[in-house]
Amino acid sequence: MRLPPMTAAIVLALLSLIAGLLTLRAQDARPAPAPTLRVDGSGFVLDFFFPNLRQGTAGLLRLTGDVQAAQAVFLRQEVPFYRAADGWYGWLVADLDSLAREYPLSLLVLGADGQVRTLETRVLVTSGDYIRQNFVVPSERAYLISPEIERYEYARLSAWMSQTSPVPLWSETGFRAPLDTPLSARFGDFRILNESVQTRHTGSDHGVPVGTPVAAMASGRVVYAGVLDIRGGYVMIDHGWSVFSGYAHLSQVNVRVDDVVQAGQIIGASGNSGRSSGPHLHWEVAVNGEWVDGPSFLSLWLPVR
Ligand SMILES: [Zn+2]
Numbered sequence: 001m002r003l004p005p006m007t008a009a010i011v012l013a014l015l016s017l018i019a020g021l022l023t024l025r026a027q028d029a030r031p032a033p034a035p036t037l038r039v040d041g042s043g044f045v046l047d048f049f050f051p052n053l054r055q056g057t058a059g060l061l062r063l064t065g066d067v068q069a070a071q072a073v074f075l076r077q078e079v080p081f082y083r084a085a086d087g088w089y090g091w092l093v094a095d096l097d098s099l100a101r102e103y104p105l106s107l108l109v110l111g112a113d114g115q116v117r118t119l120e121t122r123v124l125v126t127s128g129d130y131i132r133q134n135f136v137v138p139s140e141r142a143y144l145i146s147p148e149i150e151r152y153e154y155a156r157l158s159a160w161m162s163q164t165s166p167v168p169l170w171s172e173t174g175f176r177a178p179l180d181t182p183l184s185a186r187f188g189d190f191r192i193l194n195e196s197v198q199t200r201h202t203g204s205d206h207g208v209p210v211g212t213p214v215a216a217m218a219s220g221r222v223v224y225a226g227v228l229d230i231r232g233g234y235v236m237i238d239h240g241w242s243v244f245s246g247y248a249h250l251s252q253v254n255v256r257v258d259d260v261v262q263a264g265q266i267i268g269a270s271g272n273s274g275r276s277s278g279p280h281l282h283w284e285v286a287v288n289g290e291w292v293d294g295p296s297f298l299s300l301w302l303p304v305r
Pocket of ligand 1 (some may be wrong): 051185201202204205281282283
């Protein structure tokens with residue numbers, strides 16, 4: 001078929017418009033930022049998506065090139081890397097107890113020839129400016145300030161976080177806060193419980209009435225739904241790639257272990273259960289088994305499957 005020159009021009013213009021729209025859509029779904037730093041290895045490239053790491057935050061690394069598998073060690077922790085369409089991603093986490101200084105990052109990369117190549121670099125951890133606060137646990141719950149109860153509870157949480165989906169379960173909408181009311185207490189601060197025991201605030205709080213609906217931060221799979229000593233009514237969700245979210249002091253739990261939940265799905269209602277001194281929602285995010293600042297995690301760019 002021969003088209004008159006004018007019609008052919010219009011068809012071409014329309015085709016290029018459609019192609020442009022499709023490209024825009026693809027970019028919308030995956031607006032990868034430029035890396036803040038790129039380090040060349042032997043046959044591979046390591047990209048950083050953060051300038052430095054504040055105490056209690058996570059940053060994303062990407063490996064591209066000749067990579068069949070990879071692992072890093074940072075702050076004495078093993079850092080797994082997960083395969084995505086455009087490379088291998090891993091989280092670097094500065095835990096709350098890390099000191100503000102430079103730390104070595106050691107990377108092992110397995111190439112197609114079966115050889116393991118290494119890369120040594122350094123990452124700066126900066127201060128989180130966390131403050132000390134006194135916190136009163138009501139007398140009938142004061143036994144819950146025991147460090148042993150806290151250690152036991154963390155051991156259980158660690159066990160639930162020891163398995164994670166190797167593919168990201170979050171969708172293109174990523175993560176959102178479980179409530180849209182203002183925060184009443186921020187992550188990371190030192191808490192002196194009843195003037196005797198020091199602990200850290202592992203999440204963020206919203207002071208809200210008992211019964212306020214609580215939404216899942218992102219899609220994922222429920223790995224715990226029940227009652228804990230300190231966290232009271234609690235739900236923990238695996239979002240894949242070693243990212244977990246937790247919702248504490250709930251008065252009602254609407255989900256069960258192994259349920260697949262969607263971002264924004266109501267998983268329970270806020271309450272005042274566990275080691276709580278008033279009605280509120282405590283929500284927390286863990287990456288590679290370490291608690292990280294939830295609001296700053298929500299602001300991170302995340303690759304999607
Ligand atoms: Zn809290």
